[in-house]
Amino acid sequence: MSHHDLFSRPHRRLNQLTGEWVLVSPHRTQRPWLGQVETLPPTELPAYDPNCYLCPGNTRANGAQNPAYTTTFVFENDFAALLPDIPLDRVSIRAPGATDGEVGPALLHAEAERGICRVVCFSPRHDLTLAQMAQAEVRRVVEVWAEQYHELGAIDWVQSVLIFENRGAMMGASNPHPHGQIWANEQLP
């Protein structure tokens, strides 16, 4: 088998991290595709959208009102994936019929995971992206990222701070207003 065959012939590859073999079928990408075709999102956006929950002065779904911010704006995610105040406990579920004295792995282990999720609006302008903003405005965003990283990282139970942006409806970001996410986790993800 040559290197070229890695892109055209079924084979298995060794995952060097886990020692497991993984099945690869690269020729499958040549099959016909009759699936869903996405339309492009609208390119004409207003500078301010009264229905946007991130635009300055607007009310969010939980009733909170955004300030009339002029540069960046950071707030706790109203629908946070992680919460800071939860009971710190764990649970293990064993196979049906397993007795207390029986050794062996449980089917499921779960542990509470604390965290803080914040949203960063990059600009008050609804119609911009980071790439369209002036250099000084982008610099302000990077400074906010650094401030948030230090602030959240200084919390004694936080072990990881991740700053990221999901862009586009297909990625689950239904709001085009320029914004990103910050997740602070109790454990290293």
Ligand SMILES: [Zn+2]
């Ligand atoms: Zn907006």
